[in-house]
Amino acid sequence: MKKIKSLFIAALAVLTTFSVTSCSDDDKDEVLDNYTRYQRAVDAQVSAQKKSDKAILLVAFGSTWQAAFNSFDNTVKAYQQAFPDCDVYLSYSSAICINRAAAWEHKDDGAEQRNYYAPNFWLHAFGAVKYKQITVQSLQVIPGEEYGRVINYIKDFGNNYLGDLDDEYLSEVEVRLGTPLLNSENDVKNVASILNEEFKEDAKTKTVAFMGHGNPSSEEHDYDIYKANVRYEQLETELQKFSHNYFVGTVDQNANKKEDVWARIKENGAFPESKEIVLNALMSIAGDHAHNDMYGQGEEYWNAEEPDSEENSWFEYFKNVAQYEKISTHDLPDGELRGLLDFSKILNVWIEHTKNPIELTEVYHSMYPEE
């Protein structure tokens, strides 16, 4: 038995040595380095672009469609004209959109390869070069979950969440927040009247349906944390003051999806004799949702066994279920679908929000954030 015992002890000793040496973590150093390295690419852009003490950061969810790139480019230009004393930057808040724009999604559709960065990296770079005034403008439509994330980015920045910005600077920097398109009920009225100007001819004889995104909510889970979905209902109410042919639905808001829009059309007795419907995305740009969820055509967008399926597009739904005979959109001159940023008057609503921002006087707390 002695032999067994000594074998067992020797075996355990050797194995313990192995296990201990193997547990060292070789990925830790890389973490710090990566962040700095990535941040430096953004820092370099800011250093090259900085001409003023004031910066505007536009925050969009993001997209990889060329039509969206164009809309964002035009938006930046419009901002540069409207704010000649400010440096204007645009960021994506979606990591997937950032990765895919860099990986050249829609190359075969003629899109460009683009590099966008997330808001935290831009804000950090602004802090490093000490912009005196920073305005973060949300390009969201409703003050919902995505807008909440924009606010969190600002909080992180103000709280010096990485601890490497100058605290004295952070206590003095003027940080301002530009609100989403439909931030207030006045915004809703304003946007409704702009949309009516664009679509009023259609609304005389056709259904005009807008497709927003919306935050899902249910009894178990409420992602509509700011109760912002109400803006879609308010917008429909305002638009219907112009014509009973206007409807506003969403991709994700419970009880306000395509089938609910169709139910309201029937309920209101608003199915037009022309059997025509005009669709438009109620989103800042025409990206995946507009191209696929709204205007996707063909068998891949239609499952007749489950007409209400989220996989089915609005186009196929209104064609097959509602029996609309003509479905159209108000395209841009180049034939691309329109997002809201492509309507100059709506873009101006956002610009007005930037001109009248919320002053975030309490943004700076301490070196140590509250979380």
Added chain:
Amino acid sequence: MKRLMTVLVLVAGSVCVCGAQEKSDTLREVVVTGTGTERLLKDAPVQTEVISRKVLDSYGGRSLEDILSGLTASFAFNEGDMGSQMQLGGLGNGYVLILIDGRRLHGDNGGENDLGLIDPHNIERIEIVKGAQSALYGSDAIAGVVNIITRKHREGGVFLENTTRYGTYNDIRQHNGVGVSLGRWNSYTNFQTQHTDGWQNTSDEYAEAKLLHDSKNKTVNRYTNWQVAERVTYTASQKLEAYAEGSYYGKIINRPQDGNHPSCDVYTYDLMYRNASAAIGGKWKLKDGDAITLDVDWNKHAYYYKYTATTLEDGYEPNGRFTNYFPYFAGQRNLQSDQQRTMAVLKGVFHLPYNTLNAGMEYRYDYLNAPMRVRGGEADDWTAALYVQDELNPVAWLNVTAGLRLNENGGFGFRATPKVSTMFSMGDWRVRLGWSQGFKAPTPKELNYHYLRQMGAKTFYYMGNKGLKAQTSNYVTGGVEYRTSRFNVSATAYANWLDNMITLVNVPLSMVPEGDVQYYGDGSADLVPRMYKNMEDARSCGVDMNLAYNVTSDLAVGGNVSYLDTEAHAYDDKSERLVRVTIDGMAHWRWNTYVTWRHRFGRSYRLGVGLYSKGSSMRYYQNDGNGKRYQVWKLNTSHEIGKQSASITYKVEAGVDNIFNHVDRTPRPYHLGTTTPPTMVYASFSIKFHQGRKINTNIKKQNNYEED
């Protein structure tokens, strides 16, 4: 039943060939897996399927998947990035215990072992025991045990061996062995590498809500793996032997970067694996073949993303906060999971006057480090077991093997799993009956995983489930075998009932915990939450039939047919009722056939020719369509050059795989019946050099526990 008979008749009547068995081979084959003691296959009390060295030599397999699917009807595979998708008796790899010389293969990805860890050219034989029939290895072998017995090279002097195999799609397999024997010391070093450029059976793919025709995704991606292993044995005395061994393994799977659709065929990272092992142990040989062995081993299996372009991914900000926006650059890697296991097994075999007793104890500690996939980054688990198994021959025609394994798991408590096998012998006939229970605690991954992945157009949120219950099984089997020196036929029926079978299922969005709301942001409407859940019940049952006939000393024919049926029920959270669910990958019928002819011309040349086929009926899945039926054929020729006694011998193999070019071109991501590539040709060259005293390794003279 009519179909069953038809297939049997076809198999029996087919002029096919297989692993050329020499006349007395089938009676001399020895197995160890079922009882832990060396038994002639014919007299093994636990029904054991064997793939012998000679069969392996004739077949010329490129990988373990190829060997197991081509030479038995029991297994199904669907080779892909996430592993081999192995199935045995309708159950996945998670229920199949793969042993290398009696020790557990370590490390999985999504429950799939990396079979690249096994060098196909260093296998002596493979033994398959179905169901949790043996008390020796772990009650978690609910579907069965596959024991890979490696070659031992115990000849004296110096031994060198190289096999290089090359085939279509730059398929390279290389095996190198160096054995040195000096006095009491024996060393064997093995280096192997496997590579393929991969293949694409179709460029059609459903993505972006349409059928794309220019997808760059391959059916099997390009990969390269390599492994170096060393084993040193020290024979202190005739009674005491000790060993130390270690291995290091690396694998990289290259995914397309040049596609046109980042939502499906442009990847900014490859998949990388690193596996290491170290083991020491010894064997104390007592009198009359009794022995006590000790094995202590440590294993590590790490899985990384290796970036090919700048990518924002899960990571930790410099302040330690988790983020989905951590930047990684080309060339860097990001650890997804590192599974480490430390295990000690002490066991003994004792031949008593009327019976043979096996007893042992085992302790296993599992540690999971998954910074991006587990809350807190890590999880662990331990299992301890005591077992005893007794072989009793009360009368010459009856063998009873009874075992009991007592399991204690860190999180799931105590469970005893009994096993009983009986064998009745009547001349060349054997009747075997068996019953066994299995027990498998949820793995740290099943309990703790928690991560978001974008795959194609959808975002999946994978959730472990702390509420999982341990899985238990009841397995019964009964079989009849007739075996003579030239003819062997057997039929074995089995049924396996599983309680609380764990499976990954889609669950409603409402199942995502409230605190995980931050994960929702990027996923938009396409978030698909998936959670590990216990099914209410699951049952698989089937019949395996084998036939082997050595028509002459050179010519052999044979085949296997396997019938399987499965049924499972799970509680559906959406409809709030019990629903019937398909066990993914199940096919009712699988079969294979062979014809082999092996003949020596003069003293220095032996020719072997083998024609093999394998097939499967439709494979059923819960989602994304069923896999089509298939039948593929393979021709292998082998040419052994040199006298058997010469110090250098050569062997050339050449063959055609998938002769009739059966290709499943179902568009991605729908299920394929088989991922087999179009017709492949291959050739291999082996050279063996041996200098020094040859030791007679006649299997009959060994009576020791031969597991290691």
